[in-house]
Amino acid sequence: MKKLRVFILGIASILSLFFYFTTSAQAQTDDSLQEVLDSGALTIGTSADNPPKEYIRMNGGQEEIVGFDIDVAQRIAEELDVDLEITNMKFDGLIPSVQEGEFDMALAGFNPTPEREEVVSFSDSYHDLPFVILTTRDKEDSYTSIESLAGQEVAAQKGSTQETILNDYIEEARPVALGKLPEVISEINAGTADAGVVGYLSARNYLDNYPNLTVADIDIEVSEEETAQTIAFPKESQALIAEVNQIIAEMQENGEMDELLEKNIEETQAGDTDSQNTLEVYGPLFLRGTATTIGVAFVCVIVGTLLGVFVAMLRLSSNKFINTIAFFYIQVLRGTPALLQVFIFYFGLSSILTIPAIHVWDINLARLIPGCIALAINSSAYVAEIIRSGINAVDSGQMEAGYSLGLNRRITMKEIILPQATRNILPALGNEFVSMIKETSLLSVIAVSELMFVADTVKAATYRTMESLFIAAIIYFMITWLVSWLVSLLEKRLEKSAKV
Template structure:
């Protein structure tokens, strides 16, 4: 009987696989048609890589510019659709096209064999070569690539520069960071001795920062793997063909050099005034989103936290066990992973924009901690209070509502206040998916102005003012509660 059951199961699985394979063979790729039907080409990029892509301050508003942005505009024009730019961390670009968040990704992406396993690529549209950035004071000491042996070289996480450095710089320690702006700051503060970047990027920094110098890399490079290409979803052959046609057109009309010149003009605009006051609207915009996310997360966290506590205190295991499991999973995993899971993981089923996804992730995270705070508050209420409520004829629900919870909230107010303050600071993690909070705007200003420390000081001051003011307000309310 068991063998017969297994036989039917095997046949069913084979039938489903056969239908899937046959379906894939019959239906042609419709990636290009989907873009045309939407009327929008969604492009994922990481705008911290001048001159490829960066942002310029125009009348207090940020605008995505650079060679790659100009090429994206050309591709959208050739397709007859509008262009939509989605900003996020470089590490998330390929994930964005795999999960349907974007139709293509651009950002000085090199089509390495490893990346080709998870994405398709256009033809190479630009090859700039590889270089190192070093401090000008180290010019005599670091005259060539061989002089880097035994020193620290910084590269962006997941980049071609990271792979090339590990492969070619024997005896050198490779240090990786997510942002090029962080790498430059590490270089200028002597945390690393050199930073590996593409030559146009090195030239951009040298032209705008007199303390930096460029050192040519002597890698043996395969141009097909190390040039820049557009990343596309696997199997998107019709869209790939259309993108290649646009690149052919750009090459034939010599548009790529023009795109670079345009990027250079924008870079001069950015460096004309690098004062933090010039970028006050950036910081104000980031502050608005930080406070919005924090308030929504705390409010939603309290509501969901109370629900989780009620489930956990229930006599029904089918309610208590899910609540316990949820709290343990959330508390046992980093918030960054949770943010990525909500944005990209759930994005496979539902296309959630970055801001709502960030709010949901922070809310779900806060709810787990709030539920434990509330549970501790309930347990802190004297057992005699519950017995007195019972003797008065109050039901368990009424006793919890009118007797236990009011006292519990009074006891846990300081802990809830600390959770609110923690959410304000920890919500900065949503910047990895392109939410324009304070940390996101911090990185934009650093990339635009080539100033590493000043924007950090400004954002630190803003966070301190928020948390200091909130702490004083919470302390005042706590004293009022004790007085009452």
């Protein structure tokens, strides 16, 4: 026992020294600016659901991320004489991604709160954004002060400054935190949330497209620091931050910042969406999202099935130790949320391995690969139990019959047991494929452009929430129906061959 304690203390000391020297080296050497210049590209993250600051616009059948923040980032890239590479993802995933060093910086209307400053650094303010309370017209007269919101459900975007203001200044309200700004607007418009805290610029656009909404006559008295919009950077990027601050100061001094803001307010598509056919304009985007969903589901089910067969064999092993390992493997994966596993594999692999940022169909493989691994491993636990139950359903006398014919366990399992078990478990495996098609939507949290991510993007750009979701629902139904039909055909074929 004493030796074990000494060993553990020794390992802890080594790890402490490692992290100390690693951190010291990073603090002493700040190559953030030089690395951007050497790479020839400035990588940024954003959440393109907040016009006119950042949103998706279709141009010749191709999506492009545009808006005020994007124009600011483009000017910074031009001043640095590098290309601009943009990644669109959910807002609440941006700060963790910046913290992990996945982007050189992120623009999405960040306010430098003390909690955020503990994990990332921020530029100087490039824009001030006042906040307003949105509500429906029939409730406008009821909400005239902060106190009048007491006991009411007030929505805000999760992880945003609006959520902080909601919690700090409207304490008596019942907060509702939602992942995307369009979800906040939809909740208010539907009446499921009584009101919402929204940035003034975004409110202007949504008021043009939701006649039922209005701005409540409530003043939110916050400090200038709380309305400041800044750019987020990895903690040890002081050289890059200093250069960006200089560019921001020049743009503010010569009036270019105000010009970009006015330009984007005028160009925002708000008001033009009534004349658009969502499927016609955004059809290529939905098509790409559908292909990604099918491809990811197919790969994950194939890999998950192969791994599941292996785990099932371990689970059926007569060796108690091996059996126990397989048991805990299955229980851990089935007992924790798949979304949590996606995050663990994504951030865990990113910190251990450097996956090249190769883009296929505009999808970053550095995001797609960890996500697929997480879903495949999650699927393997369910497939293992499906296979185990299928094998156990085969009469035990079949194994004994194989032995009596002189066959060993491996050949008996391969030639006699598994073919029968396959027929038993095919419907369940088909259901697993159907479930996987729907579970691919979890990858939207790490910016993989599958079908649900596309639907969220389109509803933010068009303000047509139900239409975008309805299109996605129809596509999901068509895919799952086709898979179910193909599985039933295969099942009938296997039944016929078994009778022969």
